[in-house]
Every structure is written in C-alpha cells, then in structure tokens.
Amino acid sequence: MKKLLLAAAISFAMPFAAHAGADFVEGDKTWAGEAELGATLTTGNTDTSSLKGRLGLKHELGNWENQYVLEALYKEDTDVxxxxxxxxGIQGDYQINDNSYVFVNTNLEKDPFTGFDYTSKSAAGYGHKFVDNGTTLFKAEVGPGYIYQRLDDESAITEGVESKDSIVAHAVMNFSHKISDTSTFKQEFIADWGEKLDGRSETSITANIVGALAMKFAVVVRYNSKPVEGKKSTDTETNMTLLYAF
Known part of the structure; x- marks a missing residue:
C-alpha cells in the first residue's frame, strides 16, 4: 500500500512541475491552477500511511470562468x-459585470465512512463580489440546489430506504486576505439547507516557500444535521500540504 501511495504522490506532482509559476494560454483560452499534495508514511512500531491530494483548475473564456476540482483523501493504520x-466538482460562472455573476455547479463525493455510497449535489444562482481589490476578496453565492444520496447496503437496511434526495437552499461565502507578500488567509463556508443542513467550512493559511511552491495549513469541518444512524454529525480534518501554482 505504501508503494502505491508513494507512486501516486510522484505521479500527481510531476505533470505540474513543467508549468510551475505561470498561467498558459492556448489561443483565446486562458488556464491556471494549483496542485496540492501531502503524504505520511511510517513503519516499525507504528505502521501508518496517508495521502491528501487536490487539483484545482480555472479556465477563462470570454465572460465565462470555469472551475474544476478533484480531491482525494486516504488514510490507513496497520492495514486498516x-x-x-x-x-x-465543476462550476461555471458567467460574468454579468465586474462584481456580479450567475453560476451553475455540480459535484460528486464518495465517502464510505458517512454511510452513503455517494452524494451528488447541483445548484445554480447568483454571485456577487463585495470586495475585490487585489489584497482582499469577499464574495457570496446563493441559489436553489438539489442533493441526491445513495445509501450503502448496511445503512439502507437501517434507514429503510435506498436513497435520499431533497431540494435545498445553497449558499457560499468566500473570504481571502493577503497577510503579506508571501502569505494568504482564506475562509470558505458552504451550506445546503433543506430537510437537513449540510455544511462545510475550510480555514487555511498559505505561505510561499520559493517561487510557485507554498506550504498550506488547513482545517476542514463538515457538518450533517441528520446523519445516518450510528454516524456522527461532525467530521474534522487537519492538513499540512505542499501547494504548487501553475
């Protein structure tokens, strides 16, 4: 398993090294992105391994700004x-003017420890940048959404249903501030409220090491007001990762 994690880490990092530190332009299409990676491997009296990876891309084309995100988290302790x-996830923003836009997004998450085979969410609505001056960014989004969740076999028996779905009110708040020329603070809140409340908060500080390479410390909190029986409402995740911008 450790060899697989190490190979995945190397494979994840290498393709971005060639593009580090700059956006690239292909005709009238502009791309930018960042790759994030953290891994831990221990052997001996303690036998553990973990891998945290994230790839985020932005694609600007005319009035559209498209965002693509892939994330993976895996932890193993003594072969368990x-x-x-x-x-x-993917989101498309259509710019109405410098501060206002409409958005549409969809995402898919698989986390067997929640009692669901997978969770799919989609939303559309209006977004507005309240502050965007190059140092501080504060923006919010709101609109209707839809959640579909497929339960795993054990949870389906316990809950008496194979799936759950609902119409929700979708809201997002993003705040970022450059503390200095080399460090940035970010806070993101995402909430989907319908028959229950699903929320996610990520607080992070990023500090540049050299060039496009930075160190990122983040605390992620996920909340579900009505979890599957036997599961907890709140999950927390603390990460220290390397982040590469390109």
Missing part, C-alpha cells in the same frame, strides 16, 4: 483503512 474520501 481509517479514512477515504474522493470528490470531483
């Missing part, structure tokens, strides 16, 4: 998997 989460 203790955490496993995979996430993929």
């Amino acid at each position: 998997v203790t955490a496993e989460r995979y996430y993929g």
